[in-house]
Amino acid sequence: MRDIWVFIEQDSGVVEESSLEVLTKAREIADARGYLVTGVLLGRGVRGIAGGLGRYGAHRVIVVEHPILESYLGEPYASVMGDLIGERNPDYFLASATRNGRDLAGRLAVRFRTGLQAHVVNLDIAEDGSLVGHVPGFGGNIVAVVRNVRGRPQMATVALGVFRPREAWGEAEVEVVEAKLDPSKLRARRVEVVRRGYVDLSKSRRVVVGGMGTGGDLTLVRELAKIIQADVGVSRPLSDIGVAPKDIYIGSTGVSLNADLAVIVGVSGAPHFVSGIRNVRTVISINKDPEAPIAEYSDYFAVGDLFEIIPKLIEKLRRGV
Amino acid sequence: MGLRNIVVTLKVTPKPEEIRFDPVTKTIDRSKATNEINPADKNALEMALQLKDRYGGRVIVVSMGPPFWEPFLKLAVAMGADDAVLVSDRALAGSDTLPTSLTLARAIQRIGDYDIILTGEESSDGGTGQVPPGIAEWLGIPHVTYITSIEIIEPGKARVKRTIKGGYEILEVDMPFLASVELGCNTPRFPDFRRKRWAEREFKLKTWSIADLGLSPEEVGFKGSATTVDTLMELKPPERLRSRITGAPDEIAEELARIIRELLR
Numbered sequence: 040m041r042d043i044w045v046f047i048e049q050d051s052g053v054v055e056e057s058s059l060e061v062l063t064k065a066r067e068i069a070d071a072r073g074y075l076v077t078g079v080l081l082g083r084g085v086r087g088i089a090g091g092l093g094r095y096g097a098h099r100v101i102v103v104e105h106p107i108l109e110s111y112l113g114e115p116y117a118s119v120m121g122d123l124i125g126e127r128n129p130d131y132f133l134a135s136a137t138r139n140g141r142d143l144a145g146r147l148a149v150r151f152r153t154g155l156q157a158h159v160v161n162l163d164i165a166e167d168g169s170l171v172g173h174v175p176g177f178g179g180n181i182v183a184v185v186r187n188v189r190g191r192p193q194m195a196t197v198a199l200g201v202f203r204p205r206e207a208w209g210e211a212e213v214e215v216v217e218a219k220l221d222p223s224k225l226r227a228r229r230v231e232v233v234r235r236g237y238v239d240l241s242k243s244r245r246v247v248v249g250g251m252g253t254g255g256d257l258t259l260v261r262e263l264a265k266i267i268q269a270d271v272g273v274s275r276p277l278s279d280i281g282v283a284p285k286d287i288y289i290g291s292t293g294v295s296l297n298a299d300l301a302v303i304v305g306v307s308g309a310p311h312f313v314s315g316i317r318n319v320r321t322v323i324s325i326n327k328d329p330e331a332p333i334a335e336y337s338d339y340f341a342v343g344d345l346f347e348i349i350p351k352l353i354e355k356l357r358r359g360v
Numbered sequence: 361m362g363l364r365n366i367v368v369t370l371k372v373t374p375k376p377e378e379i380r381f382d383p384v385t386k387t388i389d390r391s392k393a394t395n396e397i398n399p400a401d402k403n404a405l406e407m408a409l410q411l412k413d414r415y416g417g418r419v420i421v422v423s424m425g426p427p428f429w430e431p432f433l434k435l436a437v438a439m440g441a442d443d444a445v446l447v448s449d450r451a452l453a454g455s456d457t458l459p460t461s462l463t464l465a466r467a468i469q470r471i472g473d474y475d476i477i478l479t480g481e482e483s484s485d486g487g488t489g490q491v492p493p494g495i496a497e498w499l500g501i502p503h504v505t506y507i508t509s510i511e512i513i514e515p516g517k518a519r520v521k522r523t524i525k526g527g528y529e530i531l532e533v534d535m536p537f538l539a540s541v542e543l544g545c546n547t548p549r550f551p552d553f554r555r556k557r558w559a560e561r562e563f564k565l566k567t568w569s570i571a572d573l574g575l576s577p578e579e580v581g582f583k584g585s586a587t588t589v590d591t592l593m594e595l596k597p598p599e600r601l602r603s604r605i606t607g608a609p610d611e612i613a614e615e616l617a618r619i620i621r622e623l624l625r
């Protein structure tokens with residue numbers, strides 16, 4: 040029976056939600072074709088959470104445990120996963136297109152001289168068994184329908200937030216495999232981790248987004264967000280210059296919003312940005328440039344200076360939202 | 361603690377907002393788009409030049425692409441790179457990330473004596489981000505993706521800062537290694553005017569064919585690729601009201617307040 044492997048990314052025992060998205064999608068494809076879905080979970084003391092992955096679509100889960108696997112680290116992960124793939128020879132290998140998922144898949148694809156599709160937004164397996172995915176390019180405006188033509192496993196990373204995880208199945212069968220790892224041979228070692236807390240804007244119902252037009256000062260954006268009970272997002276350059284955390288920028292390399300309302304101020308609307316606001320129900324934007332591309336992606340496009348408009352808007356909303 | 365070669369891979373990309381899609385032929389028209397050094401690759405180059413300023417070494421840029429990319433490689437030299445290699449061959453057309461990473465890895469091997477290889481995190485056109493780990497695998501060296509800084513801590517060993525969900529991590533990596541550099545993590549320098557003139561007029565870059573790299577036409581291009589593109593599609597912008605609000609700031613604010621109140625109800 041053909042076997043679809045899904046990399047289950049975890050950190051200190053917490054499973055990355057986007058891995059569940061991939062798992063559910065894989066199961067839907069597998070059910071249509073009569074294939075098997077195998078989750079592969081690498082971590083430290085994680086066997087307890089393996090069986091539950093079945094509810095999201097895994098028929099079985101292969102677990103590899105080792106202290107060095109507690110958080111993602113490129114070398115040992117590629118080594119363990121590479122050995123498993125080499126021994127078991129799965130037909131397909133899917134990972135969520137997180138930084139770590141891409142890091143791992145990029146390495147494995149060359150190890151097995153096989154095809155890898157990047158951050159697909161649609162995925163299927165054709166009659167002839169070839170993996171077919173929709174790969175966005177040029178910031179997301181153009182999509183290539185890509186097919187794997189040789190190599191095994193056929194591989195893809197899957198864009199985040201495109202598919203919904205569903206708890207629709209039963210417990211998975213769990214197999215624990217011995218890790219063959221020699222930590223003294225590692226050429227890259229983690230020496231420090233700094234986390235500042237993480238907000239998942241893809242789940243926010245309302246978001247106020249500030250761009251470079253704010254000049255890097257998000258005071259007004261935060262105030263407006265507070266009044267309408269929204270979360271704060273930014274365009275990528277604001278994260279790049281360190282004004283905002285890297286988890287809250289919107290776009291092809293950041294978060295895709297699914298909000299009911301996004302108020303977007305001082306953002307030009309570059310292709311790499313607007314691909315992140317496709318699924319927003321209502322888009323309001325403020326830009327002083329009447330020709331800004333964001334106009335085309337807005338339901339309401341206000342032409343003017345955000346520093347003049349927002350204080351007045353806040354004042355009016357204070358009198359009653 | 362002098363460094364040996366620091367190799368930077370570099371690609372030329374069209375500005376994404378300037379490309380057009382032809383729905384009839386289903387092809388991408390890049391002819392009207394301005395070309396530029398892929399933005400993240402410029403950040404990689406800047407990081408390499410800063411490493412050289414601090415620790416010595418030679419910065420060599422390597423690119424796989426058509427001959428018209430030459431001026432962009434010369435621009436990299438004008439910025440401070442010591443040498444530039446363009447791998448150009450008709451047989452390379454249609455390469456997916458598998459033969460692309462192979463070709464770049466072979467070119468890097470031919471350059472030789474490398475301590476650090478830097479790439480951009482991803483390109484602004486294809487944007488797969490798969491080539492950097494791919495090159496490292498072909499070369500059999502460790503790699504770290506999405507880094508924002510490098511520091512050499514002792515001979516043969518570097519400390520890199522990698523962006524992760526919710527923050528960053530610091531890794532110690534043995535040389536030689538490959539790192540992909542985050543877009544926007546530094547401000548690429550402007551070329552020095554005199555060096556620019558020299559690069560344009562006198563500097564000769566190296567042009568290598570696949571034969572120079574010991575590769576056969578079967579290993580690269582369409583034949584060497586493991587994926588194929590069936591067709592291209594344009595994603596139209598979603599249907600939006602596109603209602604324009606103009607006037608004095610107070611009028612605009614009033615109208616926006618009305619719309620927002622309505623939406624929040």
Ligand SMILES: Cc1cc2nc3c(=O)[nH]c(=O)nc-3n(C[C@H](O)[C@H](O)[C@H](O)COP(=O)(O)OP(=O)(O)OC[C@H]3O[C@@H](n4cnc5c(N)ncnc54)[C@H](O)[C@@H]3O)c2cc1C
Nearest residue numbers: 250251252274275290291292305306307311327328345484
């Ligand atoms: C590989 C790659 C990936 C990328 N990924 C992303 C991504 O995921 N997300 C992302 O956002 N970007 C991404 N980018 C960058 C993207 O191409 C744009 O550069 C970026 O989105 C621009 O941000 P911005 O609109 O805030 O700034 P700008 O383009 O500088 O626009 C600022 C806007 O503010 C307006 N403005 C200025 N002052 C005022 C004022 N007082 N009042 C009102 N309006 C004002 C201006 O008219 C202008 O339209 C990526 C680029 C590359 C190459």
